[in-house]
Amino acid sequence: MTTSKQSPVALVTGGSRGLGKSMALHLADRGVGVIVTYRGGAAEAADVVKQIEAKGGKAAALALDVADTRGFGAFAEAVKAALAGRFGRERLDFLVNNAGIGVHASFAETTEDQFDALVSVHLKGTFFLTQKLLPLIADGGRILNVSSGLTRFTFPGYGAYAAMKGAVEVLTHYMAKELGPRKISVNVLAPGAIETDFGGGRVRDNAELNKMIAAQTALGRVGLPDDIGGVVALLLSPGSHWINGQRIEASGGMFL
Numbered sequence: 001m002t003t004s005k006q007s008p009v010a011l012v013t014g015g016s017r018g019l020g021k022s023m024a025l026h027l028a029d030r031g032v033g034v035i036v037t038y039r040g041g042a043a044e045a046a047d048v049v050k051q052i053e054a055k056g057g058k059a060a061a062l063a064l065d066v067a068d069t070r071g072f073g074a075f076a077e078a079v080k081a082a083l084a085g086r087f088g089r090e091r092l093d094f095l096v097n098n099a100g101i102g103v104h105a106s107f108a109e110t111t112e113d114q115f116d117a118l119v120s121v122h123l124k125g126t127f128f129l130t131q132k133l134l135p136l137i138a139d140g141g142r143i144l145n146v147s148s149g150l151t152r153f154t155f156p157g158y159g160a161y162a163a164m165k166g167a168v169e170v171l172t173h174y175m176a177k178e179l180g181p182r183k184i185s186v187n188v189l190a191p192g193a194i195e196t197d198f199g200g201g202r203v204r205d206n207a208e209l210n211k212m213i214a215a216q217t218a219l220g221r222v223g224l225p226d227d228i229g230g231v232v233a234l235l236l237s238p239g240s241h242w243i244n245g246q247r248i249e250a251s252g253g254m255f256l
Contacts, residue, residue, distance in 0.1 A: 192251025
């Protein structure tokens, strides 16, 4: 963390709903100022800001399409302006690369368009957005990339998605090594199955699938967004800075 006595500030991509929303709210509960990004859900993002401000916190919402690298320069300028205008800061303390999309298709049926969309959001977006924001991240700050339990265990229909997340996990190691001189720690969080609208809400809405996953999870249920939001707040807490270059799975013990 920065040595400044000011409250830290986090940027959470895809923070308007689902896991990102829970991350933002949990961070705010710990006194962290939060910038959330959204692609199409401006009203949802505004509601997250409203909830944080109702608790006495500070927040802002910015539009971002993580698949469009051409917009990253303008987005970085918007972040810089939000830091100065809303938080009285010049730098971010935390970056959470959470925004993502899901594709469910067998290996044999995955199209090149689906594959390219996953690359653009999960790998290319994470790589170049972080690169663009590096000048705005404080020395001693943290970066947390979001992966998936699917990089450890297989589940038919998620091969392309899991491959992108596997690449993000390798990238995390390199980021941790190369940003070490700036004392920036970089880790990757791998959630298990969570009840959200992600990927069409299959885990949440398909009772048979939900029951099957719960039966294969040591804690006996499918995860909830707050399970992940709490872990993110923990990993970005002051006592966790020495954790670096690590993959942390938060799955309740799936497929042990």
